[in-house]
Amino acid sequence: MPTATEFTALGASNGFPECITKVDMTKSEGGTWAPPVINALTLNQAMNLYWNLYGIVGTASATGTAGTATVSDINIPDTDTPIKRACRGSYFGDDDDNAGAPDFPDASQGIYIDSSSIIAMYDGDTSVESNFLGYSFSNTAYSIASNTSNAVETILFAGSAPNASDSDAWTQLSSIYLGTPPVLTNVTFRGIPFIIADLEEGTTGVSASITDIALYTY
Amino acid sequence: MPPLSREERESANRASAERNLKLRETRNLAREEKKEIKERLQGVTNTRDRRAIKSGAIYDLSTNSYVAKKEFPQTGKRPIQDDGVDFPSRDRIEEEVVGGGGGGGGLAGIEIIWADQSINFIEAADLTDTYNDEAYWSLVLTVSSDSFDKTLTYDATPDIFTTTGTAPNEVQTKYRLRLITQYTNGGGDDVSTGISAYGQYREVTLCVNGSPRQSLIKVT
Numbered sequence: 001m002p003t004a005t006e007f008t009a010l011g012a013s014n015g016f017p018e019c020i021t022k023v024d025m026t027k028s029e030g031g032t033w034a035p036p037v038i039n040a041l042t043l044n045q046a047m048n049l050y051w052n053l054y055g056i057v058g059t060a061s062a063t064g065t066a067g068t069a070t071v072s073d074i075n076i077p078d079t080d081t082p083i084k085r086a087c088r089g090s091y092f093g094d095d096d097d098n099a100g101a102p103d104f105p106d107a108s109q110g111i112y113i114d115s116s117s118i119i120a121m122y123d124g125d126t127s128v129e130s131n132f133l134g135y136s137f138s139n140t141a142y143s144i145a146s147n148t149s150n151a152v153e154t155i156l157f158a159g160s161a162p163n164a165s166d167s168d169a170w171t172q173l174s175s176i177y178l179g180t181p182p183v184l185t186n187v188t189f190r191g192i193p194f195i196i197a198d199l200e201e202g203t204t205g206v207s208a209s210i211t212d213i214a215l216y217t218y
Numbered sequence: 219m220p221p222l223s224r225e226e227r228e229s230a231n232r233a234s235a236e237r238n239l240k241l242r243e244t245r246n247l248a249r250e251e252k253k254e255i256k257e258r259l260q261g262v263t264n265t266r267d268r269r270a271i272k273s274g275a276i277y278d279l280s281t282n283s284y285v286a287k288k289e290f291p292q293t294g295k296r297p298i299q300d301d302g303v304d305f306p307s308r309d310r311i312e313e314e315v316v317g318g319g320g321g322g323g324g325l326a327g328i329e330i331i332w333a334d335q336s337i338n339f340i341e342a343a344d345l346t347d348t349y350n351d352e353a354y355w356s357l358v359l360t361v362s363s364d365s366f367d368k369t370l371t372y373d374a375t376p377d378i379f380t381t382t383g384t385a386p387n388e389v390q391t392k393y394r395l396r397l398i399t400q401y402t403n404g405g406g407d408d409v410s411t412g413i414s415a416y417g418q419y420r421e422v423t424l425c426v427n428g429s430p431r432q433s434l435i436k437v438t
Contacts, residue, residue, distance in 0.1 A: 006427050007425075008431075009424065010435070011424075013420075044386075044387060044429060047430050051425060052386065082427070215386070
């Protein structure tokens with residue numbers, strides 16, 4: 001785990017660098033919408049994730065005729081330190097490996113944190129504080145592997161994930177979704193609750209995982 | 219020094235008499251006000267109301283002709299009465315009318331605007347009511363579920379925050395607004411001094427190394 005310089009930030013006086021949008025999670029968005037899966041973060045967990053997220057632990061690997069492509073343990077660039085995140089913005093890291101011709105097996109991973117994507121979730125009316133559920137960041141990281149006829153993808157959600165039956169949402173979110181509902185699992189990494197979505201369209205020669213996160217320490 | 223002429227002596231005597239007359243008038247006014255305040259205080263039985271009466275009055279103004287300078291023992295520490303803007307002494311605190319100083323926003327005390335927009339006002343006299351020459355003195359606010367529960371106490375602990383658990387999952391239980399602090403002066407002596415604390419404060423959540431800290435931030 002990398003070590004960060006200690007800091008204090010006032011931000012928007014709410015623990016984050018900007019105001020957080022309140023969202024009624026029961027409100028239908030139409031189409032194939034169904035109630036999302038919620039595994040809410042507390043203020044402490046949400047702040048820890050936004051300010052201190054560094055990387056993910058896991059591997060994406062794809063094997064084909066051309067050989068094997070592998071990516072693992074990617075991180076947000078070292079220059080995007082916690083204190084820098086006081087200046088609201090999005091911080092992104094990714095990596096991609098392709099084994100080339102003739103069948104181009106491909107592995108890639110990405111990690112993403114953005115203060116404007118944080119929401120405060122409510123079970124109904126957002127003006128009633130007793131409806132407050134906690135915080136959500138939606139999708140935070142992915143790990144994908146594919147070869148000619150197989151593909152797997154793992155997406156890491158913090159706070160909430162679309163319902164497995166919400167095909168509109170999964171079509172938008174996933175690179176490989178073709179209609180098979182994802183398997184959603186609640187996990188906890190470094191004391192922070194997440195939802196992992198595993199999608200697959202054939203698994204021969206491909207694997208993708210996210211098994212932990214890396215946080216800055218002080 | 220050459221002797222004064224008769225005219226000069228008369229002029230000087232006249233000026234002196236006018237000064238004495240004004241001084242006498244001021245003392246008489248103060249005496250009358252003190253008398254009135256005493257009468258009002260005799261009719262009040264609780265401390266809070268007594269403070270309220272005293273805080274709006276010239277209560278401690280001496281009406282004697284001469285007040286001897288109070289000497290403090292040479293302990294190596296500067297007396298708190300000589301320090302700070304807001305806390306020159308506890309007696310003076312009670313007579314501050316347009317108090318605060320140092321950006322107090324005209325308040326003789328501390329006003330807190332909580333996260334739910336409700337407001338508490340703490341009178342200046344209450345801030346040091348139980349202070350007993352400790353090196354540090356703070357207004358202590360209790361934190362419960364990431365917000366102040368509006369419980370106010372005082373203590374002599376120097377820490378700004380009190381938490382339980384370990385980072386980054388520690389839980390904050392207290393925040394302290396320092397009223398009297400201690401530092402080491404140029405002579406190497408530890409000095410306790412009042413901080414200019416009067417004014418209006420707002421509840422905020424700070425980020426300290428990615429963890430929330432409920433705090434007060436001065437607005438005026």
